[in-house]
């Protein structure tokens with residue numbers, strides 16, 4: 001019996017997580033669930049976005065199903081107390097260095113993409129994003145220049161161990177797919193990227209069967225528009241991964257469909273699973289949010305943390321069937337409520 | 350009589366610059382031209398990508414027409430000797446802090462875009478990218494951690510003066526257009542971005558007529574796919590601007606159509622004008638490159654550095670007419686050579 005922590009968070013987080021929980025319950029598996037407060041919700045109740053009891057629960061759990069954090073009312077708070085710190089803190093505390101973000105076109109949803117249907121249909125990639133280093137976690141601060149001007153700074157940094165372990169995740173993933181790995185950096189400008197490229201080339205020696213290409217991040221952003229179908233697995237740093245994975249997921253049409261996994265080792269048991277969409281305060285509480293990304297995150301949780309491939313595939317097939325039956329939340333051009341979409345997936349299960 | 354420096358550079362740079370020069374000559378204006386070596390070409394001839402005589406010419410000139418730099422054969426060189434250092438060095442030496450990158454759909458080219466025609470047709474924006482600060486120019490280097498691991502680092506940094514002057518360019522530009530300014534940052538993670546946002550808000554007080562929105566860079570990358578027509582002017586830092594402007598230009602279909610201007614003040618006389626495409630070594634020397642971006646860069650040069658709006662508009666109209674007459678280089682799905690495309694523009698002039 002595994003312990004699954006449910007950290008629903010802010011905005012639409014609780015709404016979509018509720019549907020994912022219903023789907024997990026319907027599978028009749030013998031797992032235990034425990035809820036924890038996180039993000040703005042935790043700050044309101046306990047004065048901190050990642051309170052000690054939530055961190056303790058996260059450490060104790062076998063896997064975490066995460067909703068979303070972010071609350072515009074808290075924009076004025078100092079950075080360390082803002083909701084986003086909860087997810088950054090969890091990633092760091094649990095060593096969740098590998099973020100897997102699949103972006104695949106769902107049959108029937110081609111119309112939701114701004115890309116031409118024939119371009120959209122070709123998308124089938126995974127972005128492997130490093131999640132505990134880079135300019136996200138380097139020395140940062142505010143100060144004044146010698147002339148007395150206000151300044152702000154953040155150190156971008158990687159060491160060889162950090163690059164090698166995420167590169168390995170990328171190669172392993174590529175090995176199991178089409179054997180094409182694109183490593184994205186900005187080595188013509190950044191020393192961090194030159195180290196990145198050097199180490200990726202070293203790790204590549206262990207994977208002769210994988211075709212490795214290096215691409216500058218500006219070019220990658222272009223190719224993701226021009227010909228996204230050419231990508232198989234993309235491996236990149238925290239900041240570039242943040243940007244490119246959101247771009248890639250929008251190519252698929254709706255970010256309401258896409259899950260993600262954050263792992264602390266290649267087949268580690270501890271992982272955090274979250275929809276790639278955020279807390280979407282503009283539609284929170286209206287029952288409009290698409291729960292599919294959260295439901296598919298639950299499937300990834302079963303696959304990666306609980307080694308339950310069969311249940312993962314059952315959930316994924318149910319989501320595809322629900323979409324196939326015409327169920328559509330507003331982001332997909334339909335009028336299903338969050339609960340009705342959950343119902344459609346449950347019916348297909 | 351103004352002095353225009355021509356720095357053609359590497360790869361397709363000389364090919365496209367030749368056509369731009371033909372168009373400038375055809376206008377019969379009373380300007381002087383002087384060629385200089387830059388990039389890999391300069392390294393081969395003189396041992397440095399930005400030799401002193403080229404820098405001297407750049408300082409002396411009223412404006413610079415730049416081709417492209419970059420040469421895969423020089424990937425092994427240390428960073429300070431690589432072709433890209435030429436353009437980075439010129440920007441810094443001339444204080445070219447404001448990079449203007451228009452992205453507009455050309456009538457007749459909707460088919461070249463991977464976006465649906467109705468989405469592509471709506472694109473009409475300018476990206477204002479800061480060009481002399483950020484992680485591009487902060488302290489950078491390679492070293493070892495305490496544990497003896499190789500590491501690489503680059504400091505991201507801005508001060509209030511750097512942010513304020515580029516913000517002003519963005520507001521001024523928006524004031525002359527649809528009065529919508531989107532400032533892009535990553536203020537939920539980066540201190541540099543928090544300073545950025547604070548200063549942009551301060552400058553906004555001087556522009557009550559402009560509607561300012563702040564957007565996180567990951568969201569901006571999504572919105573540029575979902576609904577690029579919603580953007581008017583985007584202002585952002587050097588790194589985010591590098592990524593987003595290339596993404597935006599690919600939305601337009603071909604990066605072979607898009608020019609850019611790098612200015613050292615809002616209506617400064619000294620400016621550098623370059624196509625946003627690079628040296629494209631894969632098609633260099635084959636007469637396949639699209640010269641339109643270089644020709645349109647010459648138009649921007651006349652407008653911004655030589656205050657010759659009439660000639661700028663003549664060139665722009667000629668390019669639109671050439672496209673309208675069906676002239677298409679291979680990147681646009683046609684078979685015109687670089688020279689034939691130049692001929693078509695000249696014929697339309």
Ligand SMILES: CC(C)[C@H](C(=O)O)[C@@H](O)C(=O)O
Pocket residue numbers: 084087088242537538567
């Ligand atoms: C909320 C934010 C800190 C986070 C990030 O930038 O990593 C989010 O955009 C994501 O991609 O999960």
Ligand SMILES: CC(C)[C@H](C(=O)O)[C@@H](O)C(=O)O
Pocket residue numbers: 188189218433436437591
């Ligand atoms: C060549 C490179 C250094 C340059 C940059 O990153 O600024 C290029 O990508 C550009 O956008 O002009």
